[in-house]
Amino acid sequence: MPPKKRIGDIMIDQGLITQEQLDIAILEQKKSGELLGSVLFSLGFISQKDLFKLLTISSASQEESELNKYNAAIPQEIENLVKQSSSLFQRDGSVGKKELDSAHSPLVNLVEKIIIDGIQRTATDIHINPDVKGVRIRYRVDGVLQHSMFLPTELLNPIVSRFKIMGQMNIAESRIPQDGSAEFPYKNRKLDLRISTFPILGGENIVIRVLDKGQLRIGLENLGFFEEDIEKLNASIQLPFGMILVTGPTGSGKTTTLYSCLSIINTVSRNIITLEDPVEYQLPLARQCQVNVKAGLTFASGLKSILRQDPDVILVGEMRDAETAELAIRASLTGHLVFSTIHTNDAISTIARIIDIGIDPFLISTTIDSIIAQRLVRSLCEECKEPVPPFSPNYAKLGMDPSNSTLYRAKGCSACDNSGFKGRNVIYEILKITPKIREMINTRASLEDIRIHAITEGFREMHLIALEKVRLGITTLDEVSHATRMTF
Numbered sequence: 001m002p003p004k005k006r007i008g009d010i011m012i013d014q015g016l017i018t019q020e021q022l023d024i025a026i027l028e029q030k031k032s033g034e035l036l037g038s039v040l041f042s043l044g045f046i047s048q049k050d051l052f053k054l055l056t057i058s059s060a061s062q063e064e065s066e067l068n069k070y071n072a073a074i075p076q077e078i079e080n081l082v083k084q085s086s087s088l089f090q091r092d093g094s095v096g097k098k099e100l101d102s103a104h105s106p107l108v109n110l111v112e113k114i115i116i117d118g119i120q121r122t123a124t125d126i127h128i129n130p131d132v133k134g135v136r137i138r139y140r141v142d143g144v145l146q147h148s149m150f151l152p153t154e155l156l157n158p159i160v161s162r163f164k165i166m167g168q169m170n171i172a173e174s175r176i177p178q179d180g181s182a183e184f185p186y187k188n189r190k191l192d193l194r195i196s197t198f199p200i201l202g203g204e205n206i207v208i209r210v211l212d213k214g215q216l217r218i219g220l221e222n223l224g225f226f227e228e229d230i231e232k233l234n235a236s237i238q239l240p241f242g243m244i245l246v247t248g249p250t251g252s253g254k255t256t257t258l259y260s261c262l263s264i265i266n267t268v269s270r271n272i273i274t275l276e277d278p279v280e281y282q283l284p285l286a287r288q289c290q291v292n293v294k295a296g297l298t299f300a301s302g303l304k305s306i307l308r309q310d311p312d313v314i315l316v317g318e319m320r321d322a323e324t325a326e327l328a329i330r331a332s333l334t335g336h337l338v339f340s341t342i343h344t345n346d347a348i349s350t351i352a353r354i355i356d357i358g359i360d361p362f363l364i365s366t367t368i369d370s371i372i373a374q375r376l377v378r379s380l381c382e383e384c385k386e387p388v389p390p391f392s393p394n395y396a397k398l399g400m401d402p403s404n405s406t407l408y409r410a411k412g413c414s415a416c417d418n419s420g421f422k423g424r425n426v427i428y429e430i431l432k433i434t435p436k437i438r439e440m441i442n443t444r445a446s447l448e449d450i451r452i453h454a455i456t457e458g459f460r461e462m463h464l465i466a467l468e469k470v471r472l473g474i475t476t477l478d479e480v481s482h483a484t485r486m487t488f
């Protein structure tokens with residue numbers, strides 16, 4: 001990646017400009033050939049002060065810029081807020097309404113900074129953990145929890161109270177778990193925060209799930225599906241009816257895959273209705289509905305109503321129970337294309353899981369077209385990944401010759417917060433229910449027999465696709481072992 005782009009990214013990280021502004025500036029820069037900073041300044045996207053800041057970033061050595069980035073990201077600003085906030089509260093941690101809800105209150109600013117810091121690091125979850133010596137703030141980035149900072153204990157209750165106010169939860173109740181949600185404005189867009197409190201020893205633990213509907217990068221290619229598999233999936237997605245299932249544990253990118261599939265067929269001529277918990281991404285043209293169990297809108301009851309809304313394509317967030325599974329399968333039998341997810345480890349065992357729920361094998365074999373099982377692995381940072389030395393046994397494990405091929409390993413740099421990884425990539429397997437497999441399901445063939453036969457028809461198991469990605473330098477053997485729980 002050219003250095004100019006990197007400076008742009010740093011500026012986005014620091015909240016100086018937006019991605020859209022950077023895109024415009026890069027286009028302008030191509031025309032004028034001027035430095036990116038000058039273009040941004042002349043477009044009015046940054047002030048003179050920002051321009052100086054930018055010059056400092058671009059002239060600093062890598063280590064210095066890393067330090068700058070870290071310092072700019074939290075400590076000084078938050079440290080000041082912590083000092084101001086701490087002096088506001090009584091010894092028992094009680095705090096006035098003004099401190100909790102005023103835009104000028106240091107506490108409100110502190111909580112905002114904690115959230116923004118998480119958003120800038122692309123965290124999917126923000127953890128606020130009461131600890132013996134203080135309050136630990138951690139962020140889940142690319143599936144891994146990262147320690148961010150440690151705050152004084154007296155700030156715990158005020159922070160908890162602030163989050164409860166944001167989530168419209170009961171501020172006086174601290175003995176039972178609570179759930180709430182809030183909209184958080186950030187750079188011309190609104191993020192959804194799902195706030196969950198949980199009483200533990202030492203106080204209330206808070207986890208905030210950050211849903212950034214505008215930032216989810218959909219597209220099967222972006223996720224990391226191979227070209228040949230995208231072609232096969234495309235054919236299935238174009239079917240007028242039937243069912244496509246995506247399976248995998250929580251956080252395996254199932255929703256992104258489903259949205260990517262839907263976006264391919266999302267045209268005015270089709271009525272797409274979704275039923276989700278929660279709605280994670282806004283799909284233009286589609287009608288999206290949020291499950292609300294408290295109000296009696298469950299997957300099953302919602303699905304019954306959707307069928308009266310003349311749908312062509314239905315997305316059911318999850319088939320958790322027999323009733324939902326039965327309704328979804330009936331819907332796909334009656335001329336609808338149905339997408340859904342189910343919690344299983346691999347594609348083949350999904351068949352057994354649905355039979356276990358109580359669905360007739362004949363219904364399963366006639367409706368399901370494909371089952372995609374998937375996981376996410378961390379992608380090596382392109383800026384700093386380094387070749388594995390030729391004497392490493394990993395070459396032999398992967399059947400590679402170090403004299404004419406290269407394996408890569410994680411190193412760490414400022415672009416990847418020193419983790420060596422940036423972003424995630426999907427590893428997967430796609431089981432197509434062919435006529436022969438249909439027959440095997442109907443005659444209750446063993447899963448092992450189905451697996452062996454599927455392989456003869458071109459089924460590539462997940463670990464094979466994963467190893468291919470290691471050979472291609474996208475990820476590492478350790479990542480793949482961790483995600484598939486297999487040793488290689």
Ligand SMILES: [Zn+2]
Pocket residue numbers: 381382383384385411412413414415416417418420421
């Ligand atoms: Zn890196």
